[in-house]
Amino acid sequence: MTADVAPAPVPDQPSAVRRRLANVQLGVTLWLIVLWLVLWRDLTFPLVAGGLLVGAVVQLVFPLPPLRMHLRPRPVGLLVLVAVFLRDVVVASWQVTRIVLRPGPVTNAVVEIQLRTPSDFVLTIVGEMLTLIPGSVLIEARRASHTIYMHVLDVAAEDDVEEFRELALAQERRVLRAFGIDDSHLSLPPEQAQQAVRDRAAGEDVQGVVHGVHDEEDFG
Structure with missing residues (x-):
């Protein structure tokens, strides 16, 4: 039976x-x-x-x-991010008005900015905030290298290009601090910085798996 x-x-x-x-x-x-x-x-x-x-x-x-990042919004960081952004909008609006009223040709340029953080979230926020500032428009974003290309108004010399690039990287730094994301990699060159973030994320994933295995063993 x-x-x-x-x-x-x-x-x-x-x-x-x-x-x-x-x-x-x-x-x-x-x-x-x-x-x-x-x-x-x-x-x-x-x-x-x-x-x-x-x-x-x-x-x-x-x-x-x-999102492959642990977001912990920081009130002070968010306040700084919004305050600086609004200041940049006001200042840029005045500069664009002055450029429009100024006689003579205007030299524009496409500025390449490689971000230090390999995150679509950060890439999107930085690109959008720069676009909302008068005088600059995002024309391309490459996820593979986390590089953005901005069309910038009134760029007369290489110093102007570097000035805008520094402005964009400062925006990235404020975004990271506003959302509580580790920014210790920002002092490294772009490729090394992105790799450092990936290595850190991989280490966190491995640690999470190990903790999960230990929890299962304890439960068993």
Whole structure:
């Protein structure tokens, strides 16, 4: 006589709705709210709620890859990021007005900036914030090397190129500090800095796996 064998329980599969909702990421949502407020140039509760709704819908319709960074928003860092950004917008608006009213030709340039942080999140924020500053527009972004190309108004000499490049890298530094991301790699050359971040992330992943194995052993 053969004993009946009960079928193994089938693990619950997440529904399509739950999989979609999992695409909504806190860091991306916060950034989209900030971008929404900057575009409206106002701060009200309805606008914040609208930015939250738009941010969630954008991520549901256009799923983004998960962030490979631990985001810990810092109030002081966020305040500095927004304050410096608003100052740059005001100063650049005045400079663009002066350039438009000034007689004679205007020399423009495409400036290449290789960021130190290999993160799509940082790449997007830096590129968008530089684009929102009058006189500069993002024309290309390369994920492979995390390089952005900005069209910049009134670039008369190589010193102007270096000045804008330093402005962009300072923006990257403020973004990292605003979101609590380790910025110890910024003093390194671009390629070495990106590799240092990847090595650090790989070490964190390995450490997480080891902790997971130990937890399973303790549970067993």
